[in-house]
Amino acid sequence: MQYLRLRVMRDSDVPDVLALNSAAHPAVNELTEDELRALIGWCDVTLVASDRDGRVIAFLLSLGSGQPYQSENYRWFEARGVRHQYIDRIVVGAGARGTGVGRAMYESVFERARERGATEVTAEVNVRPHNARSIAFHEHLGFRQLAEQETKDGTVRVALLARPVDDL
Numbered sequence: 825m826q827y828l829r830l831r832v833m834r835d836s837d838v839p840d841v842l843a844l845n846s847a848a849h850p851a852v853n854e855l856t857e858d859e860l861r862a863l864i865g866w867c868d869v870t871l872v873a874s875d876r877d878g879r880v881i882a883f884l885l886s887l888g889s890g891q892p893y894q895s896e897n898y899r900w901f902e903a904r905g906v907r908h909q910y911i912d913r914i915v916v917g918a919g920a921r922g923t924g925v926g927r928a929m930y931e932s933v934f935e936r937a938r939e940r941g942a943t944e945v946t947a948e949v950n951v952r953p954h955n956a957r958s959i960a961f962h963e964h965l966g967f968r969q970l971a972e973q974e975t976k977d978g979t980v981r982v983a984l985l986a987r988p989v990d991d992l
Contacts, residue, residue: 840880909937
């Protein structure tokens with residue numbers, strides 16, 4: 825089994841996280857360093873996975889309800905009035921796929937959601953451009969689609985997903 829270490833993101837991880845995020849485009853939207861740092865500031869779950877050599881090979885960012893984050897998808901979930909824990913993005917580098925690191929990160933998000941009294945964990949997945957890997961991952965974890973919406977001025981269409989906290 826591959827060695828992986830899951831830990832809280834550090835400020836020194838930002839360049840590696842930014843590089844992983846950019847490499848994952850268009851599955852996730854690109855961010856500048858300032859945008860990434862602002863997003864991290866709203867998140868209460870900021871995780872990275874590193875390999876034996878300390879290289880960041882995966883990351884996850886998640887935030888609870890009530891934040892001033894202006895993401896179209898986050899705002900959609902906020903408008904529902906349900907206490908939720910939103911997963912803004914997860915990126916697992918090619919060398920870490922299939923190791924269980926994504927599921928481990930999601931388990932941490934569900935634990936945080938329970939601590940906060942949230943009733944569900946929410947996320948979105950691109951259906952245009954199609955992100956088959958993420959769709960399969962979320963289906964496997966029991967997320968259900970609530971709706972779809974056009975974002976980024978009609979250049980991206982997402983499936984808006986949720987899973988009750990008590991189902992993990």
